[in-house]
Amino acid sequence: MIVIQNERMRYRRRWRTRLQWGALLCVMVFIYGSHAPLIALSKVNNHVPFDPSSCVVMIELTKLLVSFAALVATEGTSAVLAPPSLVLVTPYAIPAALYAVNNNLVVLMQAYMDPSSFQVLSNLKIAVTALLYSLCLGRRLRWGQWFSLGLLVAAGVCHSYSSLDPAEGVAAEGAARLHITAWGLFLILVYCCVSGLAAVYTERVLKSQNLPLSLQNLYLYVFGVLINGLSSLSALASDKSFLEGYSWTVWAIIAGQAANGLLMSVVLKHGSGITRLFVISCSMLVNALLSWAFLGLQLTFFFLLPVSMVGLAAYLYYT
Numbered sequence: 458m459i460v461i462q463n464e465r466m467r468y469r470r471r472w473r474t475r476l477q478w479g480a481l482l483c484v485m486v487f488i489y490g491s492h493a494p495l496i497a498l499s500k501v502n503n504h505v506p507f508d509p510s511s512c513v514v515m516i517e518l519t520k521l522l523v524s525f526a527a528l529v530a531t532e533g534t535s536a537v538l539a540p541p542s543l544v545l546v547t548p549y550a551i552p553a554a555l556y557a558v559n560n561n562l563v564v565l566m567q568a569y570m571d572p573s574s575f576q577v578l579s580n581l582k583i584a585v586t587a588l589l590y591s592l593c594l595g596r597r598l599r600w601g602q603w604f605s606l607g608l609l610v611a612a613g614v615c616h617s618y619s620s621l622d623p624a625e626g627v628a629a630e631g632a633a634r635l636h637i638t639a640w641g642l643f644l645i646l647v648y649c650c651v652s653g654l655a656a657v658y659t660e661r662v663l664k665s666q667n668l669p670l671s672l673q674n675l676y677l678y679v680f681g682v683l684i685n686g687l688s689s690l691s692a693l694a695s696d697k698s699f700l701e702g703y704s705w706t707v708w709a710i711i712a713g714q715a716a717n718g719l720l721m722s723v724v725l726k727h728g729s730g731i732t733r734l735f736v737i738s739c740s741m742l743v744n745a746l747l748s749w750a751f752l753g754l755q756l757t758f759f760f761l762l763p764v765s766m767v768g769l770a771a772y773l774y775y776t
Contacts, residue, residue: 481723481724488713488740495709497752499710506702507700507707511689512707513689516714517685520719549662549673550680552655553683555654559651569641569644570637575645577617581649582648583738586653589653609735609766615766616763656725741763
């Protein structure tokens with residue numbers, strides 16, 4: 458009788474954990490997918506009215522404040538007032554710097570390729586992240602799992618291709634507007650490598666230290682605020698106000714991206730960085746559905762192909 462009761466408790470605990478993870482991942486997919494539509498809704502006369510660097514600083518600051526409040530609530534004020542060890546804190550500067558480099562690379566690459574080419578080629582970061590995950594963390598992946606990750610890359614390319622507007626492919630003079638230079642190819646490879654390295658390194662640091670996650674987040678986002686704050690000094694020196702152009706959609710972007718960053722740290726701490734890749738891939742589909750619902754995007758039958766590929770990839774990887 459006792460054995461049966463223990464088995465039932467383990468069964469309920471296992472399903473409770475699965476439901477919690479499922480709910481967390483669904484929230485992350487929705488937030489990721491709503492990011493681009495919210496940016497589109499925030500535009501005024503087809504231009505973003507706010508400074509992107511100030512938005513990044515506000516996101517990092519929000520994550521820092523939430524981490525501080527969570528640390529005080531769970532560990533007490535003594536955990537905050539205790540002097541930190543440089544050996545423990547210093548590693549968190551590296552992912553903060555890598556994420557800041559990637560934010561600037563996204564802007565820099567626009568001069569060497571069109572946005573559509575960037576949208577398609579940026580899906581290579583899925584393959585690069587998986588490769589770094591296997592090499593740096595020593596995680597052996599089965600051939601079926603490698604195939605499923607290849608499906609994710611293909612699904613991202615198909616989705617990006619299906620969202621291209623054929624009318625934008627030809628300029629008024631008849632020349633092709635889709636373009637990418639050799640320097641652009643180099644930058645996109647650097648972007649994918651830095652993105653993958655940042656995710657893998659963050660997971661390694663979070664799992665290697667036996668510290669509360671809220672404290673680890675506090676260390677990470679202190680560097681995030683400092684580094685991104687330095688990169689936005691040019692905006693502070695201009696005539697524009699730091700919060701100029703902010704609307705409810707911008708604040709929704711800040712709240713959503715801050716929540717996603719905090720939830721992603723939970724995934725990297727207690728789960729796997731590969732799960733992050735599936736979240737990003739699924740978010741492309743949510744992005745398309747939200748764009749169809751609120752921005753009038755016309756979905757084609759071709760949209761079903763990346764949907765099927767993502768579903769098949771998830772089934773192959775986790776079974």
